[in-house]
Amino acid sequence: MGxxxxxxxxxxxxxxxxxTIHDGLDLDVERGEVLGVVGGSGTGKSVLLKEILGLIQxxxxxxxxxxxxxxxxxxxxxxxLQARTGVLFQNxxxxxxxxxxxxxxxxxxxxxxLPPALIAEVAxxxxxxxxxxxxxxxxxxxQLSGGMIKRxxxxxxxxxxxxxxxxxxxxxxxxxxxxxxxxxxxxGLQRSLGLTVFMVTHDLDSLTSICDRIAVLVDxxxxxxxxxxxxxxxxxxxxxxxxxxxxxAALDAKERNAALRHAKG
Amino acid sequence: MAPGAWRCAVMPxxxxxxxxxSATFRTAPFGVRERAAEPVAGxxxxxxxxxRAWIDSGPDDGGWRIGAAGRWxxxxxxxxSAALDAAPRPGRGAAVRLDMARVEALDTVGxxxxxxxxxxxxxxxHAVAVVGLRPEHAALFGAVRDAGKAPPRxxxxxxxxxxxxxxxxxxxxVGAVKEALDLVGFLGLVTVTFLxxxxxxxxxxxxxxxxxxxxxxxxxxxxxxxxxxxxxVVLAFQGADQLxxxxxELYVVNLLGISVLREIGILMTAIIVAGRSGSAFTAQIGxxxxxxxxxxxxxxxxxxxxxxxxxxxxxxxxxxxxxxxYADVMGLFGGAVMAYATLDITFGQFIRQLHSAVGxxxxxxxxxxxxxxxxxxxxxxxxxxxxxxxxxxxxxxxxTKAVVEGIFLVIVIDAVFSVLFSFLGV
Numbered sequence: 001m002g003x004x005x006x007x008x009x010x011x012x013x014x015x016x017x018x019x020t021i022h023d024g025l026d027l028d029v030e031r032g033e034v035l036g037v038v039g040g041s042g043t044g045k046s047v048l049l050k051e052i053l054g055l056i057q058x059x060x061x062x063x064x065x066x067x068x069x070x071x072x073x074x075x076x077x078x079x080x081l082q083a084r085t086g087v088l089f090q091n092x093x094x095x096x097x098x099x100x101x102x103x104x105x106x107x108x109x110x111x112x113x114l115p116p117a118l119i120a121e122v123a124x125x126x127x128x129x130x131x132x133x134x135x136x137x138x139x140x141x142x143q144l145s146g147g148m149i150k151r152x153x154x155x156x157x158x159x160x161x162x163x164x165x166x167x168x169x170x171x172x173x174x175x176x177x178x179x180x181x182x183x184x185x186x187x188g189l190q191r192s193l194g195l196t197v198f199m200v201t202h203d204l205d206s207l208t209s210i211c212d213r214i215a216v217l218v219d220x221x222x223x224x225x226x227x228x229x230x231x232x233x234x235x236x237x238x239x240x241x242x243x244x245x246x247x248x249a250a251l252d253a254k255e256r257n258a259a260l261r262h263a264k265g
Numbered sequence: 266m267a268p269g270a271w272r273c274a275v276m277p278x279x280x281x282x283x284x285x286x287s288a289t290f291r292t293a294p295f296g297v298r299e300r301a302a303e304p305v306a307g308x309x310x311x312x313x314x315x316x317r318a319w320i321d322s323g324p325d326d327g328g329w330r331i332g333a334a335g336r337w338x339x340x341x342x343x344x345x346s347a348a349l350d351a352a353p354r355p356g357r358g359a360a361v362r363l364d365m366a367r368v369e370a371l372d373t374v375g376x377x378x379x380x381x382x383x384x385x386x387x388x389x390x391h392a393v394a395v396v397g398l399r400p401e402h403a404a405l406f407g408a409v410r411d412a413g414k415a416p417p418r419x420x421x422x423x424x425x426x427x428x429x430x431x432x433x434x435x436x437x438x439v440g441a442v443k444e445a446l447d448l449v450g451f452l453g454l455v456t457v458t459f460l461x462x463x464x465x466x467x468x469x470x471x472x473x474x475x476x477x478x479x480x481x482x483x484x485x486x487x488x489x490x491x492x493x494x495x496x497x498v499v500l501a502f503q504g505a506d507q508l509x510x511x512x513x514e515l516y517v518v519n520l521l522g523i524s525v526l527r528e529i530g531i532l533m534t535a536i537i538v539a540g541r542s543g544s545a546f547t548a549q550i551g552x553x554x555x556x557x558x559x560x561x562x563x564x565x566x567x568x569x570x571x572x573x574x575x576x577x578x579x580x581x582x583x584x585x586x587x588x589x590x591y592a593d594v595m596g597l598f599g600g601a602v603m604a605y606a607t608l609d610i611t612f613g614q615f616i617r618q619l620h621s622a623v624g625x626x627x628x629x630x631x632x633x634x635x636x637x638x639x640x641x642x643x644x645x646x647x648x649x650x651x652x653x654x655x656x657x658x659x660x661x662x663x664x665t666k667a668v669v670e671g672i673f674l675v676i677v678i679d680a681v682f683s684v685l686f687s688f689l690g691v
Contacts, residue, residue: 096655097658122374125412129408129409161339161372161373161374192408193372194405
């Protein structure tokens with residue numbers, strides 16, 4: 001694969017009626033990185049995610065996923081590409097008529113020719129890797145808590161061992177302990193599976209703790225950089241975002257953790 | 266490779282399994298298979314090296330060595346799993362080295378298969394050492410091994426067909442009785458709310474009522490009109506066919522008048538409205554329930570029954586008699602058109618005959634049922650909507666239930682009315 005970016009967006013323009021959401025947006029996501037995407041309400045974070053996933057057609061611009069322009073794909077190529085991406089939607093989007101195990105098994109059944117017994121075993125491993133107890137597999141989504149639904153959604157997103165994992169506000173609606181655990185889970189899986197993670201989030205702790213780079217949607221385009229670069233950015237929204245009370249708290253926590261780790265060894 | 270080793274390649278593209286490979290080995294004493302010729306290597310050359318996983322297994326300086334190589338990924342997993350199951354087992358108690366140095370690519374499934382192999386060998390009493398694991402694979406292999414350790418809990422329920430059937434029958438029966446009781450309870454609740462609103466009419470949501478009148482009444486006119494017209498046509502045609510034999514063609518008007526005005530007009534209307542609006546009520550309220558809107562109404566000190574159920578019930582009780590009258594007219598019109606076309610009965614004759622055939626009490630006997638049907642349809646629709654819990658699937662189930670129960674109750678109550686009218690001599 002070389003060093004070509006796994007996601008490459010060029011000159012993206014998005015319009016809803018008279019309203020322009022993105023205007024000439026460029027974005028590269030490198031293999032193996034965790035990119036956090038932030039932005040105010042209505043700046044088109046989720047829209048960008050949906051465009052990269054091919055759920056919405058942009059008004060102009062190109063989007064390349066793993067080296068393929070997603071606009072020019074035929075059905076088979078699109079399916080093959082979709083098998084290499086995993087998506088965790090904001091509310092899990094688990095199929096409510098199926099159990100958790102069936103949800104995880106569905107992509108394996110559709111996209112592979114594995115024997116059913118092996119599919120069931122692989123699903124069990126994925127459910128365990130997502131940090132769910134073994135008996136969660138037989139439950140229906142309605143019987144799960146919010147955090148467990150997210151974990152189950154993550155297990156389904158990872159079913160086919162994707163190259164890229166898309167997360168839409170993964171820690172929204174979780175308590176701080178659950179959110180931190182989920183961050184750690186994502187980071188652990190990202191390292192062990194070698195995932196590229198594209199994460200839309202508003203959780204400043206996630207941004208500071210697990211994201212390699214941060215993309216900020218401002219002024220209808222996007223500014224990508226490390227946390228340190230954004231901290232030095234004079235743009236008023238970015239400054240407010242990272243230097244506001246919540247931003248400061250998250251940064252302080254990060255520094256404290258780093259100091260602790262340093263002290264320990 | 267050590268002498269006496271066993272080797273198998275797995276090529277997903279060819280679907281090649283161990284069956285092909287193992288055919289060239291013959292079993293030797295001590296459970297060790299001796300290597301025969303090298304046909305495996307020949308097959309390997311054909312497929313190219315892009316997409317294959319392979320494993321060799323054999324004794325190796327005092328212990329046993331299992332070497333995994335190639336691409337252990339999802340694509341190769343099916344055949345690879347079969348190959349692993351068929352691979353020769355080391356002798357009793359031998360120390361096993363699982364050599365993964367030549368694994369080029371590893372994903373969760375591959376790691377799981379190799380981890381499962383190591384786990385099984387450990388259980389069989391071998392000391393298993395995983396060696397040569399590449400650093401980039403180590404984390405994955407470790408994570409999957411940890412995850413795979415949680416023992417699968419076989420959830421196997423005993424299958425008892427007859428007992429299960431009895432149990433299900435019992436559950437359904439009890440469920441139906443409970444449902445009927447709940448529905449009666451809900452009727453009481455709605456009635457009480459109605460009465461409260463009569464005492465304080467300012468609390469009635471007039472806008473909501475008018476909105477639902479438009480939705481359930483005005484918007485139903487085209488489909489209801491067309492269907493009633495066609496029913497009138499069909500009735501007149503079939504009636505005329507029979508009555509012609511007795512030279513009593515004119516009595517087709519009596520037939521039409523009685524059947525449409527007393528039964529068919531109102532019944533058709535009620536069934537169409539149950540399908541159209543009863544289901545809509547369930548879906549609307551059910552979706553609100555899923556979105557916790559109903560809970561929100563409750564926490565704001567508002568009454569869901571007053572806010573959601575009463576306007577719908579009231580709207581339907583206003584529209585259904587009007588719709589039924591409209592269906593009566595359209596049905597008679599359809600019959601009149603057919604009578605004119607096939608029997609040469611003019612519209613003037615038709616109306617004169619209709620006058621002599623049916624009195625106003627026939628019309629009233631039909632229309633008096635309309636508000637009752639309306640209440641039943643709205644009640645069932647709203648009740649099932651409020652019973653929706655949690656998921657999108659539940660909305661679908663409850664909507665189906667509302668339509669089936671609505672139509673069922675309409676027909677049952679129609680039968681009750683018929684008995685009642687015959688007692689009263691209407």
